[in-house]
Structure formats: C-alpha cells, structure tokens
Amino acid sequence: MARMKFICDAERCIECNGCVTACKNEHEVPWGVNRRRVVTINDGVPGERSMSVACMHCSDAPCMAVCPVDCFYRTDEGVVLHDKDLCIGCGYCFYACPFGAPQFPQAGAFGLRGKMDKCTFCAGGPEANSSEEEFRKYGRNRLAEGKLPLCAEVCSTKALLGGDADVLADIYRQRVLTRGKGAEIWGWSTAYGKPDAPAAAPAPSAGGKS
C-alpha cells in the first residue's frame, strides 16, 4: 500500500499561494481556517525561501497521541484523519502539532473553539466516501476518486508534491542529482522520524535537517 506524504521543495516554491487558495476553494473550508499556508523566510531580501505547510500526516502523530477522546485514525495509506463528531475542541492537538496544522473555527472565551479542522490530504473523514455529510465536515474526498491532493496538483512550479512517498522520493532524488546539491526536505524528519524505513530517503544526507 502506498504511504502518502507531502514534499515542498524550498528551491522551487515561489510563494504564489496557489495551493492555499485551491485548498480553501475545493473544500469550502470554514471561516478563519486555512488548512495550508505558505511561509517565507528572508522575505524580500536575497536568500529568500518559501515553504508551503499543512498537516504532514506524521508517522508517530503527536495530535493523535494527545487527543483526550482519541478521535484520530490513520488510513491504510498513512493519512491522519479525525472524527469531528467526537472532537470536543480542547485544543490539545494544536498544542502538540509541530506544524500548526490543527485549527479551530472560533477562539472563544471559556475554551469554546468549535470542532478542530485540518488538512485531510483530500481524503475526507469517517463518513461514507464522497457523501454530502463528508463534504460538509471535511471537504472533498479526492483520494476516493483516484485523485491526489489538489494543492499539489495545482502547484505551478511543482514545488509541492503529494502522493506515494516512494514516487515522491524518486522525483526528488532526480532533482537533487540534476542540481547537484540540496538533498534536505524540510519537515520530513520532524514528521516521519529519522529515515530508517527504506526508500523514505531521497539522497545521501537523507530526510533533511528540519
């Protein structure tokens, strides 16, 4: 079975925010929530690098570990999803997640946050695939339709890739060979741990430093 992951190539991202917009539109995401965002380091000066970030669907997911009602589950493809019917809006997943992926429609006094929302890797939720109910709570289920996440699909520079980790690693390895350097993939060691699994690592200094 494929193991789904995201890669964002910091050498390619041009901070167009196409992925952010596509995601928001595709899933009709609640107000105040952005499942994906682009962060730019050294903005506007030489050495600028941009990175698109959303839920990375971690291997040993911190959100899953701290949820007091245990509402997260992992699909066969390694996608980390949650059940909004169970979520109590305690915010713990937001405290634990290194990437700031879990978000809430409100930030009310007395901890009234509403149900947590985050990137689903375009894989919906526990409801029947492509049902009305599923769309309303989690957005479109593209994986069920045999499609990959829309953010990566629309990326004009192919900086953002989403899909089977082995395939992504091959593509990335090819890029690294072509440009000769820069094997790090940001966020990978945080999300997927030290690369001990075969083929998770694209190049010699595998897995990246962040």
Next chain:
Amino acid sequence: MAYDMTVWRRLLCALLTLCALAFGPAFAADPPPTDQALRQQVQPLNNAPVWREVRSGEAHFTTVKGVETGVLIQSGGQTWRALRNGPITLYGGIVFSAMLVLLAVFFKLRGQIRLSEPKTGRLIQRFTTLERMSHWTMAISFCVLMVSGLIMLFGKHVLLPVFGYSLFAVVAMVCKNIHNFVGPVFILSVLLFIVLFVKDNVWQAIDALWIRKAGGLLSGEHVPSHRFNFGEKTWFWLGVVFLSLTVGASGLVLNFPNFEQGRAVMQTANLVHLIGGLIVMTLSLAHIYIGTLGMEGALEGMQTGYVDETWAKEHHELWYDAARQNQGMEQTPGGLSAPAAVRT
C-alpha cells in the same frame, strides 16, 4: 567555516554601520545581507541557514492570519506531549490511587477518631454562614473540577474502553464545558475563602507543639491549638493559597484562547495546571477524609456552623477557652457566640 563567516559578517556590519554614520541615512537603508544570501555565494544550493530558521520556532512572513501561522516548526509540542502522556499521567495516576489506598488502610487500622468524653449537648458557633457558604462553594466546585479534570486526563485510558467512542466523547464534551465554566467560580470562592480565613491561619507559637507531637495523629493524644491547628493551617497555605491559586491562574490561561496565546504558553500552562492539579487533588483526598469519615464531629461544624463543646475542647482547646472567656460578648465571626448561641 561557519565561524569565519560570522566573523566576516560582523566586520561587514561594523563597516556598514561606520559608513552609515559617516555618510548619513542614504546608506543606512541597506539591510545587512542574510546568512542565507552569504552562504549561497560560497556554497550554492546549501540551505543550512534556512533550515536553521525553519527549526528556530520563530515567526516568518506569511499572508495567512492566525496564531503563530508564521512559525514553520514549533518543537515544544513534542516535549509537552512526552511529559503529559508519559510521567505526568503515569506517576500522577499512581500517586492519586496510592492516596486512596493509604486512606482506606488508615481507616481500617485507626477507625474514626472519636471524642473521648461524651458530648455535652451544648453547642458553640464555629463558622458563620458566610464562612460556610464560601467553604462549600469552593468544595463543591473543586469536586466538580476534580471529576471533570480526571476524566479529561485519564478517561481515555479508563472510561473509553468501557463506554465506547461515541458515549465517551459526549461525557468528555460535557466535562470539558462544565470544567471551563465552573473554573472561574472556583477561583472566586478561593479568593473569598482566603480573605475570610487568613487571620486565623497565621502561624502561632503553639504550632510548634503540634509539629512535635505530629498532631497526635498516631498517639491519639489531643494537642491544644487555637482556632486552627498546624495541620489545618498547612492545608490552608499549601492547598488553598498556593496550589489552588497556581492551578486557577494556569487554568485561566488555558480557558481564554481568545487572547491568542502562543503554543509555548499553552503547553507550559497545561503542565503547571496538571502537576498542580494532581498534587492538590491527591492532598484534598486526605482533607476530605478527615473532614468526613476520619473524625467524629468535624463535618457537623462546617454543615451547621456549630460544634459540641466537647469537640471544641478536645480539638481546639485554646480557641475554646478564649471563646468561653468571651461569653456574653457580641458574636464575632468564628469566635464563640453569645450565650444565645449555646443551644441544647
């Protein structure tokens, strides 16, 4: 290499600053080159300075508005998760359960501490209505917070397997909301309680005797004290003043995410809340035990406001003596009331 780079960069900065000073604002507008800009001149495609920034936990530029959206990786969550899910849950659970067992064993061995003399049937006032109201508001809200807090922390391990996901989620949701709304009530009652009771909990010379005799807990001997003995005073200062206020303050931080606190603040507040909460819950078991099952006549005082003279003499002799001398005087809060209050 990296070291050399920073030295050169410093020199460059110093030079630029000098130029700026000498030639005025025209030069000052140039920002110093970034680490990454310098690095890629020497080593193209080496992004190490950028990866350091990614890891730094600092906020960078982003168009998405929200709490810490400019941060790429926040590492504190990992520490928080490890502590909360690890030692705090484990040892907190062990210590809390151990106290329950300890009290059960103590009760089995020692039984209820009974009065040595028969009751006189004459009652004297120990607590005013306001004092009792503040105590019970605090006690009831505390118990509600204790049960709901325990369910949020241990429910996943204890109740979830029994209740199943759907039912447990409803229970947890109710607990979370009750906890979050009762919390501020608890804080107010604690503040009122402290104001009402602080003057009788100031340490006095006689407390040394209580400490020397360990409160007579094991010997069964009655150690004289004023209105509150050293054990009660310790519970006041440690349990009510220090721990409850600490747990309350950290609870307020967690309870109002509308002020957009960052994750580091929330993680710390949760740890303080958890550790303080577990200690105060564990200690409260001993207090609840002695106030109900453990000692004859103790609950009566807080329930009705009046205690039997025998109880007063045996447990708080100096307070009792002073109260007797004041007989006939106007009723003072907590002091012996006028003879009218002596009921039969």
